[in-house]
Amino acid sequence: MSGCPAFAGHDKLYRDMPAMMAGLAERSDTVQGRAVNQSAPVTVEKASARVLNRAALTRRLVEILKHDEAVVAGIGNTNFDLWAAGHRKQNFYMLGSMGLACPIALGVALAQPKRGVIALEGDGSILMALGCLTTIANVRPRNLTIVIMDNGLYQITGKQTTATHGVSDIVAIARGAGLEASWIADETHFDVLIDRSFEHGGPVLYAARIDDEPGVGKTVRDPALIRQSFMKGLGTSRGGDLDR
């Protein structure tokens, strides 16, 4: 977006747009000290995506994070599994505003352009807020990565099916919105995609096909405490001595 000072001073971590657009496949080096697996396919379609487990994938994500990246998890299982992966101060757990994990993450990304920001959202949630994908695609926050956990179910309300259980493809929708997007082939591919999103810059959307296992954690449901902890993690708390 023109006239937006937030886009002027991105960290060197996020490279310029032509490098990103040049195609990710050519790159071969290490990213944040990790070897990039060149043989993994860069973009994958839904039919080639293995069914993964949300809790395991979330643990894997948290293990990859090395730079105090912010993680914003939507309602329900995405945030239960983020909690179960081990609380970090840079985690935000939403409570009731279904569909707003990506907009909240966008706000964090704009306010802190040097910090990597990840939104974790379910298929039912993102279907409720598809418009935000177009906003994010046009604002182009280089430091924002969206991960959609798609099991085609409103799992928490009784496993009613969502549109992605039918003919709708969330990665195709994201591409139509103007985002770079891929299905996640398997765990190794996930590692590569996340590393690459930090190296080349976003915004990107990755979707995982997941099973219907319930969320494993029980997030503390205290909104004021969640916000305060998150702001401490982002260095924006006003607590002063109260934060010690």
Added chain:
Amino acid sequence: MTWSETILQTLKDNDVRLVTYVPDNVLTPLLRGVTADNYFMAVGATREDEALGIAAGAWMGGIKGCVMMQTSGFAVAPNTLASLIVPFQIPAIMIISERGTLGEFNSGQALVARTMRPVLDSVAVTHHTLTDEKTLRFMVDKSIKQAVSTQAPVALILSPLLTGGNPVAEAKLKG
């Protein structure tokens, strides 16, 4: 200064740098000013709840945000106020152009407008109706300062008495 210039200057005076919005005719001079001024980050959202979510994230990341919308759009936002903005103590500054009253032509606007103040009252969000250029700067400035100090949102409602109302409605009523 016009009413819109006064509001934009008061946002600047209070370091409100992010403006998220869903457009409205009455908001046009504000949005024009925001997008023309490099001081502001302007983000056009597709829905008002999305605009509030972006402002909430920005506040937690250290930037004050203002959300601009019209009355009908406000009706999209109650769940976000009740489950995100109010309980998480986000001092969102909402600037809402008041449609549906004092010369509205669209009945779809008129009825939904009547839900706005009762909703704000029921979720305990402070609201002020801005009617007058003489008190405008004081009300906007003090409202932002109180919102930030008390970590509570505030709704500033732009009355047709201040803005002259919707120019399109004006033309239709004449026609």
